Amino acid sequence: MTRLPPPLDLSASVPDLVRELARHLGATTFVGLCVDLLGGADRSEHLDALPYLTGHDWAPGSPVTDPMSWDDYWVRTWGARGLLHVWADTASSAVVAGLVDEHWRPTEMCLKVTARHEVAGAAEAAAALAAHDLPRVRVQALRALGAVGDTEHVEVVRDALTDPAPAVRRAAARAVESLVVRLDLSPQASIELMSP
Structure with missing residues (x-):
């Protein structure tokens, strides 16, 4: 992935940050990123994108970069939340799979995505x-x-x-x-x- 600039305003709402990220990446790449995160991608491979999806600073040493402080289920949740705001039907199977996540947070977010976008299956x-x-x-x-x-x-x-x-x-x-x-x-x- 191309190195991303930092968000224009990290204090902006997450929906605004998500849409900014989608403008940087293009909708198809953005949805692919969210699907990867929802599927359990390693957060360290997406540090440039995560400030947009979370509203948190991901500078080295930040607690949000540490899986002990922010468990991996958060990364899956953030991926699903991105799909809440920028959607493509190509993400449907990932959202359906997220409905049986081992943790309730990604599951709940996938339910929200399902309700908003009428996810088939x-x-x-x-x-x-x-x-x-x-x-x-x-x-x-x-x-x-x-x-x-x-x-x-x-x-x-x-x-x-x-x-x-x-x-x-x-x-x-x-x-x-x-x-x-x-x-x-x-x-x-x-x-x-x-x-x-």
Whole structure:
């Protein structure tokens, strides 16, 4: 990769930094970089790009360069977060694979990417994640199902209407509304779906 200049303003928002990086690299190369990071690429090979993806200074000796301070799951999460802001369908399989990451942070970010970009092939993993231990992951799983779920996922969403976590119940209600519209469900099916 060509050596990158530092960000114009490291204090800018991450979405702005990500778009700046995509302008430097071009969209195709940018997406390839994010896919590599999501797949577990070595952070040391991408030190020029990581300030744009993180909003952190990656100067030698910075804690963010140290895997003991910032575990490798962060690198995978940052790769997924880049795809949240600059997308190409070529990243779909990497995002679907990220939905079964061993750590919840990359998984949660891949769910966000799925919901925003309607990632094909992600519905089954999202349905499984609707039962995750962490409510915040369940919320994102339901958002993803609202975007990409099909008729076989309706019951999963319906079951979440009685989740103990209020945020999950709210996400389930919004997912129901999305599924009703997306799947063109009948008025009677809509009523039944909203009844926990």
